[in-house]
Amino acid sequence: MSERHFTTRRGFIAALGFSAVSLYGAWAAYGAAPLPFGGRKDAAPEPDAHGGHGAAAGMAPEEFRFEHDFFVQKYAQKDGSVNPHADADAHGGDAHGGHGHADAGHDHGAELTSVEPVDVYLMAQKFAYSPDVLRLKAGVPYRFRMMADDITHGASIQLGSASRIIRLRPNVVTEQSITFTKPGEYLVYCTVYCGQAHDAMHGRIIVG
Amino acid sequence: MDSISTSVARVGSRSRLTARVAALPGTDKALLALLFGAALLALVLGLVGGFVTALARAGALAFFPDDAYRLLTLHGVSVFFYWLYLIQAVLMLVLAAAENGRGLALRPLAWTGATLMLAGFGASEWISATGTPLLYDGSPELAADDPRSVGFFALGYLLLSAGLVASAVSGIATVLQPRLRGEASEFTSIGFALFAWAGFLVVSAIAATNAFLPGLLWSLGAGPFPADHGTEWHILFHNLHYLPLMATVLVWYVLSEQLTGVKSIHGARLSKIVFAAYLVFVPPTSLYHMFLEPNLSESVRVIGSLLSLFVSVPTLAAFAIIVSSLEASARAHGATGFFGWMRGLPWRNPAMANMGWAVVNMMLGITFAFVLIQEKLAPMLSDTFFVPGYFHFFAVGVLTQTFLAALMVILPALGGGTLWRPELLRCMPALVTIGLLVFGAAGIAAGFMGVPRRVFDIGYDGIAPAAWPVLMALVGIGATIFAIALSVSVYGVVRTMLSLRPSLEQAPVVDWRTGSRGVGAAPAWTGPLSVAALVAAMYVFTIVAFQLIQSSPIIAIGGGHGH
Numbered sequence: 001m002s003e004r005h006f007t008t009r010r011g012f013i014a015a016l017g018f019s020a021v022s023l024y025g026a027w028a029a030y031g032a033a034p035l036p037f038g039g040r041k042d043a044a045p046e047p048d049a050h051g052g053h054g055a056a057a058g059m060a061p062e063e064f065r066f067e068h069d070f071f072v073q074k075y076a077q078k079d080g081s082v083n084p085h086a087d088a089d090a091h092g093g094d095a096h097g098g099h100g101h102a103d104a105g106h107d108h109g110a111e112l113t114s115v116e117p118v119d120v121y122l123m124a125q126k127f128a129y130s131p132d133v134l135r136l137k138a139g140v141p142y143r144f145r146m147m148a149d150d151i152t153h154g155a156s157i158q159l160g161s162a163s164r165i166i167r168l169r170p171n172v173v174t175e176q177s178i179t180f181t182k183p184g185e186y187l188v189y190c191t192v193y194c195g196q197a198h199d200a201m202h203g204r205i206i207v208g
Numbered sequence: 209m210d211s212i213s214t215s216v217a218r219v220g221s222r223s224r225l226t227a228r229v230a231a232l233p234g235t236d237k238a239l240l241a242l243l244f245g246a247a248l249l250a251l252v253l254g255l256v257g258g259f260v261t262a263l264a265r266a267g268a269l270a271f272f273p274d275d276a277y278r279l280l281t282l283h284g285v286s287v288f289f290y291w292l293y294l295i296q297a298v299l300m301l302v303l304a305a306a307e308n309g310r311g312l313a314l315r316p317l318a319w320t321g322a323t324l325m326l327a328g329f330g331a332s333e334w335i336s337a338t339g340t341p342l343l344y345d346g347s348p349e350l351a352a353d354d355p356r357s358v359g360f361f362a363l364g365y366l367l368l369s370a371g372l373v374a375s376a377v378s379g380i381a382t383v384l385q386p387r388l389r390g391e392a393s394e395f396t397s398i399g400f401a402l403f404a405w406a407g408f409l410v411v412s413a414i415a416a417t418n419a420f421l422p423g424l425l426w427s428l429g430a431g432p433f434p435a436d437h438g439t440e441w442h443i444l445f446h447n448l449h450y451l452p453l454m455a456t457v458l459v460w461y462v463l464s465e466q467l468t469g470v471k472s473i474h475g476a477r478l479s480k481i482v483f484a485a486y487l488v489f490v491p492p493t494s495l496y497h498m499f500l501e502p503n504l505s506e507s508v509r510v511i512g513s514l515l516s517l518f519v520s521v522p523t524l525a526a527f528a529i530i531v532s533s534l535e536a537s538a539r540a541h542g543a544t545g546f547f548g549w550m551r552g553l554p555w556r557n558p559a560m561a562n563m564g565w566a567v568v569n570m571m572l573g574i575t576f577a578f579v580l581i582q583e584k585l586a587p588m589l590s591d592t593f594f595v596p597g598y599f600h601f602f603a604v605g606v607l608t609q610t611f612l613a614a615l616m617v618i619l620p621a622l623g624g625g626t627l628w629r630p631e632l633l634r635c636m637p638a639l640v641t642i643g644l645l646v647f648g649a650a651g652i653a654a655g656f657m658g659v660p661r662r663v664f665d666i667g668y669d670g671i672a673p674a675a676w677p678v679l680m681a682l683v684g685i686g687a688t689i690f691a692i693a694l695s696v697s698v699y700g701v702v703r704t705m706l707s708l709r710p711s712l713e714q715a716p717v718v719d720w721r722t723g724s725r726g727v728g729a730a731p732a733w734t735g736p737l738s739v740a741a742l743v744a745a746m747y748v749f750t751i752v753a754f755q756l757i758q759s760s761p762i763i764a765i766g767g768g769h770g771h
Contacts, residue, residue: 007736008536008728010474017482017525019739021517023578026747030754032584034513151349152438154591156658158673162760163658165591167500169438170349174502182761187671191591193343193662195350196273202668 061171064147068121072131081206082131084118085140117141117177122188124153124168127197129188134205138183144176154191157205165191180207223466223717226621228306236311237622241705243298243322244615244622246329248702250294251608253333254287255698259691262647264664266684267677276664277341284344285336285364287603290329292452293368295611297325297375299455300406302618303462304382307399313381321374324367332364343662345441348423348434359427362420369413369420376406376413397472397479401458404483408451411491415444439498446494450519453602454486456610457526460563463610464530466617467560468553469721473533473728482529485522493519499586513583520574524742527567528735535732537720547734557715558633562613562697565637569605569644571738573598575745576652585753587764593683594655597648604690605644609637615701616715625707628700630715636693636700643690650682656756 006012027033075082083089120142123130136142146155148168157164168174180186190201232240257279263269264276271279305312312318336342339357342350346361383399383406386392395403419440425431434440461479465471472479495512496519498504535549543549554560576598580589589595620627627633659666659676666676 003726004728005731007732008473008532010478013474013528013532013735014478014481014525016528016736016739017485017521018518019524019743020520020574020578020746022743023746023750024517026750026754027582027584029751030584030758032582032754034510034583151352152347154660156591156660157762158658159760159762160673161657162588162756163592163656164760164762164764165500165587165589165658167502167591169502172502177763177765179763180761181763184761185671187668189660189663189668189672191660191662193277193350196277198277199273199663199665202671204671 059145059173059175061147061173064121064145064173065123065149067119067145068123068130068147071119071121076131077135079133081133081135083135084120085135085137117143120144122146122155123149124155124190124201125149126151126195127190127201129155129201129203132203134203136180136205136207138180138207141177141179144178146174146176147172151194152192153194153201154189156189156191158187158189167192180205183207225303225306225462225466226617228309229302229618229621230624232302232305232622233311235315236305239312239315239319239322240298240302240305240622243294243301243325244619244705246326247291247294247298248615248698248705250286250290250329251698254283254285254291255691255694257283257286259687262684262687262691265666266681266687268684271664273664274341277343277662278337280662281336281341281343282333285332288344288448289332289365289368292603292607293372294325294329296405296409296452296455297321297372299459299611299614299618300379300402300409301375301382302622303398303458304379304402304406307396307402308382308385310385311382312378313385314378317374317381318378321371321376321378323371324374325371328364328367328369328371330364331360331367335360335364345445346420346423346437347441348426348437352433355427355429358423362423362427365416365420366424369416372409372413376409379406395476395480397476397483398458398461400476400480401454401461401483404487405451405454405458408447408454408487412444412447412451415440415447419444438501442497443494446497447491449599449602450486450490452607453523454483454490456566456607457523458483459610459614460526460530460566463559463563463613463617464534467557467563467717468534468537469717469719470533470537472529473536474529479526479529482522482525485525489518489521496581496583496586499583500590509583516581516583519581520578523570523574524739527570528739531735531738532732534720535734536728536730539730539732540727541720550734552718552720554716554718556630556634557717558627558630558636558697558700559613559616559715561634561637562609562616565641566606566609566613569601569609569641571742571745572644572648573601573606574742575749576601576648578746579749579753582750582753585750585757588658588753588757589655591661592655593651593659593661593679595661597651597653597655597683600651600690601644601648604694605641608694609640609697612697612701616704619701619704620707620714623705623707624710625704626709626711627715628703628707633697633700636697639693640690640697643686643688643693645686646689647683647686650679650686654679654683656753 024033072082075084075086077083118140122144146168148170151170153168155166155168184207186205188203188205190198260269261280261283264271301312301318335357340351340354342357342361348358351357380403383402422431422434426433493515495508496516538549538552543552579585616627657673657675666672666680
């Protein structure tokens with residue numbers, strides 16, 4: 001055995017099995033390594049201190065439904081879209097900031113000078129989103145609260161050369177902090193098969 | 209000098225494997241032929257379903273939505289469950305019987321297992337073709353108003369699971385028999401791998417029962433609605449798609465010895481450790497499938513992300529053992545040149561060609577698998593066409609081609625016939641790989657752009673990017689190429705199975721068992737360089753994915769991406 005070249009020795013061969021672990025280096029370079037060394041942080045920088053987590057802690061499905069209905073009613077526009085900045089726009093308010101919907105009770109969008117993210121509610125159900133057209137603003141942080149009302153859906157956002165996949169479980173409120181950095185019209189679509197009209201399930205986010 | 213001395217085996221000589229398969233009792237041969245036939249039927253059904261699905265996605269065919277999703281269901285059920293599991297069951301049985309040398313033990317149990325699996329096959333195909341489309345994971349929430357579909361769908365998988373357990377127990381008893389008879393003091397590396405494989409089949413069957421029994425009970429009015437089917441499915445699914453990979457590696461071991469006479473130069477113990485490593489590394493790494501689940505805790509997310517890095521350890525180690533053993537043996541026979549030794553392999557044998565191209569496809573598949581399993585990249589790629597884009601390298605390029613290679617060696621010995629047109633069959637794996645490259649490149653690009661994996665009409669009233677249908681058309685072209693090439697291979701295997709004319713002419717093999725020079729004395733760089741190239745490719749595509757995230761016009765936190 002001692003005459004063997006090192007490339008044909010057992011230890012070397014066994015070590016090759018662990019080669020893919022070295023990918024940790026690439027993860028660390030982008031702050032996506034799971035352990036502290038190499039830096040565990042989000043690949044995209046967090047715009048505010050809120051951070052985020054999958055399921056919105058403490059929000060019950062019933063509470064979500066109530067807040068969603070209120071959100072849609074309050075900010076509904078004549079063209080059928082929903083614009084959480086409607087009040088502020090009407091009063092010439094600041095385009096940036098906005099008050100967290102839940103934190104502000106029901107006074108949505110009334111204090112647009114705050115750095116708090118603006119709350120947006122999105123409900124997924126067979127085979128549509130509510131609201132199906134959202135009007136938002138570039139550079140404003142939004143706290144998307146989303147939930148599937150019946151069965152599992154996706155609420156994914158097409159972003160040109162990439163996308164953001166969001167999976168929604170029924171009666172689980174999912175929260176994402178999202179800031180659009182460029183104006184445009186973004187497709188929102190279901191990426192989890194949900195039944196016969198799954199292909200038609202989509203909405204739009206119009207960012208001005 | 210790239211030639212290798214004394215390399216060609218005598219024409220008409222039978223290897224230990226084929227001689228033992230040929231000598232199996234008639235009742236075992238009948239059982240094995242039945243299962244091989246059923247597995248090939250499942251492959252054909254899955255291939256047709258997949259091909260039509262790809263053409264429909266490309267816009268070349270139009271279906272009503274329910275029919276389209278029934279086709280997709282039929283494709284997934286046929287290939288992922290019945291082709292991959294029937295072929296695993298029968299390969300496990302035939303290799304165990306050959307290892308034993310006296311046929312199958314607990315023969316009635318093996319027949320019972322086959323009967324149950326075939327009953328499951330019938331039930332699953334029927335309900336997939338006629339019921340509410342549930343796709344291959346059979347999520348009950350899709351048919352909450354149709355308990356009949358949920359019940360029969362679950363019943364099919366449960367019968368398959370029960371049959372797998374019965375077959376696995378027969379297989380375990382078969383490989384244990386030489387030891388119980390006192391004819392062997394320990395397992396060979398193949399015997400140990402068969403033992404572990406059969407054990408893993410039992411574990412997977414238990415996981416399948418855990419996932420699908422609640423659906424059957426609910427459909428019968430004997431249990432609550434299975435609301436947590438998704439979690440149970442994730443646990444099952446992870447085992448389901450790594451078990452065929454373990455089977456593939458075992459088949460590579462067997463075929464390497466069959467085609468070149470080479471056994472591992474690193475000893476049976478290392479091979480046994482590697483096969484045992486599947487049991488150690490695969491189950492705990494299942495967490496990465498759940499990265500998109502909104503209620504996944506942060507600690508589970510961190511652990512899952514870390515463990516995912518280890519999922520390829522046994523497969524890469526086994527690859528390194530096989531390649532190093534082959535290269536060292538070739539060099540001991542006088543092969544020179546950096547990669548020149550590979551020219552000495554019996555490439556004119558279709559089994560060798562299938563196995564060789566399977567390795568290429570494995571490298572491609574692993575590269576992209578490691579992009580998908582990254583916790584931060586999962587929210588860009590999961591549920592998109594990236595997933596079928598990369599996993600067809602595994603499902604078709606690696607698993608199916610490897611199992612077909614095994615059939616090309618075993619069926620002539622089992623039935624006493626002749627391999628159908630080996631000169632034609634040996635060209636197909638390259639063609640399959642070309643098709644997969646087109647399919648995979650377009651599919652992976654589509655996935656990066658967000659094309660959903662389970663949507664037939666991706667127009668979205670004209671809002672979707674113009675590139676989407678173009679990429680899906682390319683996917684359809686790639687699917688057409690590999691479907692045609694694979695069909696030729698399958699046809700050849702079926703003709704071989706039905707062949708009754710024995711022939712002295714056999715597909716070529718080489719004999720590198722003993723060399724004039726010391727085995728392992730010369731450097732063997734092919735394995736390390738292949739792995740280095742693999743890791744470099746992983747780095748490149750991981751960086752591309754991170755760059756795409758950073759350049760996208762949103763900053764997002766949360767929803768399966770939390771910290």
